[in-house]
Amino acid sequence: MLKYGTFVKVWLALVLLTGLTLSLAGRPWGPLNMLTVLAIATFKSGLVASYFMHLSYEKGLGWLKGMILGVILLLAILIGLTFFDIAYR
């Protein structure tokens, strides 16, 4: 059952991760910076989707979750192939 406390904890995690992202932005790690920051953003989105959007709680939505993953995969392919196109022109 969904509890208020769980939501507040997720919110706290999101706030902390935002702070972490901010603090990482100044560091000179090169391309690793952006990857880390995007990885954190992806994790934050995962938290919002699983808890706030109830994906972790609802049953019988297996194929819907499959579709969501499918779209994310599609996006990854779009981004990946565009990158390979642009990078080698």
Place this chain on the structure above:
Amino acid sequence: MGGERDEKGSKIGMWLFLLSEILFFGALFVLYGTYRYKHPLDFHLASADLNRILGALHTLILITSSLTMAISITALRKRDRMISLLALAATLLLGLLFLVNKGLEWSVKFGHELYPNAPRLLSRPKGEVLFYGLYYSITGLHALHVLVGVVLISIVAFLVVKKRIDEKKMAPLENVGLYWHLVDIIWIFIFPLFYLIP
């Protein structure tokens, strides 16, 4: 008031719409990625002009509004109509605050004569012009989504007050919640991509 109500179907319908929105913004992010790849230094310089604190504030506003939205839905499931309405009002206020904040941010830029197609902007290096073009289009489109969300939340709040939405038929509230969370997720990606370019 006849007809079968298909709550699960309407939820799936909303998710399908959200997936199309993900692809929509995804394509814009691909555009962003391409131009950034071609003008890395310009993007870095232009990004430094943006106010990170304001950007972080945007993020915190939307994250908190997602919390209040989730609380509102859970409260209605527990039949706490008062808490649900209060949380919905908080969500609405935070959404409006986001729009005000974004308006302030843009007006600062306009004050520096960096509005779209401004001569001062066009005289800057090409990469910076592209950055600002993407910045205004993507954050503008996102703000439009926030505005639509604010309208939807108002409508749903009205329906809760009128008891046309209750713990037995929650689909409109839940679906507006899903839409709002997606708007939050999109901003979660916009923030680092525009404000935090190393």
